[in-house]
Amino acid sequence: MLGLLPVTSWAKGASIGWHSDDNREYLKQRDFSAVCYLNSHGESFRGGLFHFKDGELQTVVPSAGDLLIYTADSNNIHSVEEVTDGERLTLTLWFSRNSTHDEDMKLISRLSQIYLNEESCRSFFPFPAPASSNMYLFSREQSFHEEFGINICFARLLVLGFSIYSSSDENLLEERCDILLKPLKLTRSDKLLSYEFSNILHALQVVQYYLWKSWDLPRPESTLSWGKVTELSHPQKEKVDKLKLALIKDHKLAWETFGFRCHESTELQDFNWACFSVAITAWEDYTSEKHKDLIRSLPHWINYQSIFCASFDTV
Numbered sequence: 419m420l421g422l423l424p425v426t427s428w429a430k431g432a433s434i435g436w437h438s439d440d441n442r443e444y445l446k447q448r449d450f451s452a453v454c455y456l457n458s459h460g461e462s463f464r465g466g467l468f469h470f471k472d473g474e475l476q477t478v479v480p481s482a483g484d485l486l487i488y489t490a491d492s493n494n495i496h497s498v499e500e501v502t503d504g505e506r507l508t509l510t511l512w513f514s515r516n517s518t519h520d521e522d523m524k525l526i527s528r529l530s531q532i533y534l535n536e537e538s539c540r541s542f543f544p545f546p547a548p549a550s551s552n553m554y555l556f557s558r559e560q561s562f563h564e565e566f567g568i569n570i571c572f573a574r575l576l577v578l579g580f581s582i583y584s585s586s587d588e589n590l591l592e593e594r595c596d597i598l599l600k601p602l603k604l605t606r607s608d609k610l611l612s613y614e615f616s617n618i619l620h621a622l623q624v625v626q627y628y629l630w631k632s633w634d635l636p637r638p639e640s641t642l643s644w645g646k647v648t649e650l651s652h653p654q655k656e657k658v659d660k661l662k663l664a665l666i667k668d669h670k671l672a673w674e675t676f677g678f679r680c681h682e683s684t685e686l687q688d689f690n691w692a693c694f695s696v697a698i699t700a701w702e703d704y705t706s707e708k709h710k711d712l713i714r715s716l717p718h719w720i721n722y723q724s725i726f727c728a729s730f731d732t733v
């Protein structure tokens with residue numbers, strides 16, 4: 419029986435002190451923990467070493483593909499050193515002996531509700547629905563107040579050289595982050611792409627996809643397949659700056675948190691809107707393929723009451 423959190427990103431500054439993984443009343447169902455390291459210490463990040471408090475194995479140096487398994491109780495108190503540079507990526511899983519805590523079934527039932535309803539199946543559009551806007555607030559203080567922090571989606575785009583234009587009313591700026599949950603456009607070096615993204619997550623995912631796949635994407639046609647690019651007018655520029663000021667209260671924090679990724683900006687140096695426009699379509703194709711896979715697999719998952727069907731065939 420399995421519980422999992424999706425990929426965890428440990429940005430610079432992240433750490434966790436001594437703890438066991440079942441150290442809260444609501445975590446008592448955890449029997450075993452498994453951490454799969456998705457990238458390597460020394461290559462992708464510095465710091466972030468894993469330590470056991472007791473026992474023979476004291477320190478684990480994360481290396482891509484390694485899986486660390488231990489009991490979730492106080493026999494295995496552990497900690498993670500502060501990440502001092504780069505981004506540490508892990509996949510964390512918890513196993514329970516108690517089947518009532520099986521998260522597969524919860525997820526399958528949720529997915530069935532969404533996808534076995536024909537109406538929602540037909541109306542599917544592969545754009546991510548953002549969570550509430552304060553989910554994306556980050557600040558140095560524990561209390562994530564928008565007066566001090568940064569909006570992490572916006573900060574990530576900013577560090578990669580993009581900014582955002584929203585044609586929404588001026589007074590929407592008052593609502594700050596909520597503006598990012600509405601349709602918006604991307605700008606870069608005073609140029610504006612007329613294509614309208616559904617929301618900030620849509621824009622961010624296309625940018626990430628472009629960074630990931632830019633070498634594999636088909637060559638752009640001479641004209642942009644999505645919208646056109648214009649020079650930002652003076653009033654538009656003012657609006658872009660106003661939004662930036664409203665969403666990034668702590669500029670230094672934005673760079674500290676995401677700036678290490680700047681090697682990616684070399685890929686963005688000869689940025690080409692036509693290529694980017696190809697990425698918009700390619701991303702849409704990619705996500706709708708994933709969606710089709712999910713619909714195809716769902717009956718099988720329901721049948722087996724599990725998403726992760728391990729095969730025990732001997733080689």
Ligand SMILES: O=C(O)CCC(=O)C(=O)O
Binds near residue numbers: 434439468498508510
């Ligand atoms: O990422 C790791 O190495 C361990 C993470 C951890 O201790 C936890 O998530 O409870």
Ligand SMILES: [Fe+2]
Binds near residue numbers: 439
């Ligand atoms: Fe832990």
